[in-house]
Amino acid sequence: MFTLAEKISAALGTSHTFALELNEVSTVAAIDPASIRQTLEDDLALRGAKPAAAPADAQVQVTISQNLAGFVLVAEIRRQDAQQVAVVPVATSDELPPQPGPEPGIQRKIVWQQAVPILDFLQVSADSHRMLLYFLEPDRLVAYEFDDGAQVLRDAQPVARRYPSRDLRGHLIATDAMHVSAFLAGMRCDASWNPSFSVECRENAGQQWPMGTVSWTSSPARNYFQGSITFSNDLQAKFPPFFSSASPSPETTGLSSSRRIVAGLDGQAELFVGNAEPASNFEGWGSDMVSIASGCGSAWQVLVTGSGDWTEKDQIQLYEIRDRGAAAIGEPFELTGPILALWAGEDGRSARVISRNLESGMYEASMVSVSCSN
C-alpha cells in the first residue's frame, strides 16, 4: 500500500486534492476495500495530498484486480489531460482457507504443509519433550526435531530411486525415534542419527514393504503392489495386484487376519475370506484404505478414500465390515483435494494422510482418527 501511495503521489505531482474511487474486478479478492481506502488516504495525506469530493485537482481510480501472480491494485491517475497507471502487488493473508469442521466420527489434524510433494511422514516421540518429524519426499528424507514444540533442528539427506514413476509411492517405518526406514521405487533407505543424520540406500531385493505384521510386494516401477502378502512366518497369501489392502486386527476385532480387502487395479474393492475367489466386492471405494481400531465398537473398521481422480476433492469414509457386507458409518470427511497416500498409523488407532490442497497447491500431511463421541 505504501508503494502504491508513493506512485500515486508521484503521479499527482503538484495536485493538492484528489477524488478517490475504488472498484473491484476480481471476484474472489480476500481484501477489504474499506481498509484499502482508509490506508491509502492516510498514506497520501502524509505526502501532502488530500481527498476531496469532485471537483478535485486529480481523479484517482483504484481497482482491485488479479493477475497471474496474485492480487494487484491498479491505480489510474487522471490529471488534466494526462493519465498514468500504477500497478502494485497486494500481499493477502497467508492464512489457510478454513478447514471444514470435523464430521461426526472422523477427525483430521494437519501436521505439516509444504510445496514439495510428500510421499509419507512419521511423527515419533524421542522423550517427553522431544519429538521428531520425518518427511519422505521424492528425492530426500527430511528430519525435523522439536523440543517442547519449538523446532530445534532440520536436516535432509538424499534418497536414491531405482525407477522413475509418475505416481511415486513411498512408505516410512520407524524402529524408534532415531531409526527410520524408507521404501520407495525399488530401494530401501535406512536413516539414523549417529550422531548426525545419515541415510544409506540399497536395492530392496525382494521388493518387500513392511506393513505392520505382514509385508507387501511392491511393483517398483509402478504404483501398485503385486498381490502377494508375506506373513511373519514367511507364509505367503496371493491376491490380485492391488493399490492398497486392509485386514482386521485379531486383537481388537476377534477376526482372523485371513480376511482381507484389496483395492484392485480395476477399481474394485474385493473382500477375501480365506479363498482365492472374492466373497464380495464393494462399490464406489477409492484406491486407498487402512484398517483402524477406533475403540468405538468391536467390529472391523476401515477408512476408505473416495473415488474420482486427482483433479477433484476427496473424502474419507469410515466403514464397518460385518460378515461379507460393508456399512458406511456417518458422513464422509471431505478434503479440499485428492488423498495421495493413506497409511496406517503406528498405533493402529489413527491413519497418516497425504493430500494435496487444490486451492493452495500445498501438500498436506495429517493424522486422521475416529471419535466415538458423536
Added chain:
Amino acid sequence: MKLRWSLFLAAISIAVLLAGGARASRRPRYGGALRVEIGAVVRSLDPAGTSPDTEEAEARSEIGALLYDQRNSDGTFAGVAGSGAFHIAAWESGKHLTLAVNENYHAGRAFLDSIEIEMGRSAKDRLLDLEVGKTDFAEIPPEEARRTSERGVRVSTSKTQELVALVFVPGRPAAENPRVREALGRSIDRTAIVNFILQKEGEPAGGLLPQWSNGTAFLFSTSADAGGAKDLWSQIGASPRIVLGYDSGDSLGQAIAERIAVNARDAGIALSVEPIATPAPSRPSYDARLVRMPMTSSHPREALASFQAALVPLSGLDAVPLSAAASSEQIYERERSIVSGYRVVPLVWLPRVYGLGARVRDWKVPAAGEGWPFADVWLEQESQ
C-alpha cells in the same frame, strides 16, 4: 457413550454389494489406448519442418511435445523423436498416427500404453464421435462448447488464451489512414461477437493480454462506439472501401469477419470480406485481416513479447523488444502503445475447449503454452 454410538450406528447406510457397474478408482492405473481425433492433416513430423497451415502447425507442436523431451531456445524440439513420453509406433502421413509409451522415460512411464490419433476429422465428426464414445479426446471449436455440453459430452475449457485481432496490412491506402483504422475499430461490437458467434465462450478484448494474465485488461475499452465511428468516417474525404480478409479454412474467422461487416455498415463504413488462401499471397488484395494468436506462455511479459514478435511483420508496427524485467505497468504501457494506433484491433479472447470421453481421468486443462498432458492421463476401466 455406548448409547450414543448405538444411535449413531442406527443411522448408517448399508453399502450395496454388487459386482459390475461403474468402476471407481482414484490412483492412476496403467494401460489402454487413448483415442484422439484432430481436424488437422499432419503431413510431416520433421521437427525442423514448417507448415503454413496454422492448424497443422499447432497439431505438430502438440504431437512433438509428446515425442520430444527437450526444446531449443527458439521453441523447436531438440534431440531424437521418442526421447519424450511416447515414441512413434505407426505413421500414415496425413491420416493416422500411433504413439506407443516410452517404457524408459526418465520422468516416469506414462500411464497410457498408446495414443491413436486420427487426422482430418471435421468438427462435426469429432463431436459425433465424442457423443457415441468412439473417441476419448477431441478439441472443440469454442463456439460449439455450449451445444456440445448440452448434448451430454464432457467438456473441459481453459482460461482464455487465444487472441483474435484485426490487423491492418501496412502499405495499403485504407490501412495507412489513421481515421479509417480508428473508425473501423470503434464500430466493432465485441460483446455481440462473444454473445452470438462464440455463444458466450470467450471475452471481449480491448488489449492484447487477458485480464487473468497482467490484471490490467479492464483498463482497455471494449465497448462499441457506432456514433463516434460514423463521425470519424464522415470526416474522411474520399471514403475508401475496406476489404477484410480471413483464413479460408477458418469458419469462426469468417463468422467474425461477417459480423464486423455488419457493424461497419451500421456506421456507414463500406467493408467487404474475403477468404485468404493458404499460403497467403505475397501481394495481398485485402486492407486488413483477422489473425488468431495463441498465447505461448501464461506469463504476461513472455506472452506479450510473442504477440509483438508476430504482429510486427504483419502490421508494420515499430516496436522495440520488451525488457526481460518489464513491470506490470510497462507491460500495460506497451499494450496500450500497440493498440492505440488502431493498426492492431484486439477483438476477443478465446479459451481452448476439449471434449473428453467418460473414461479419461486426471485430465488437467493445459495452461497457455502447454501441450496436451497425455503423459499424466489414464483411462478408467470400463464397466463389464
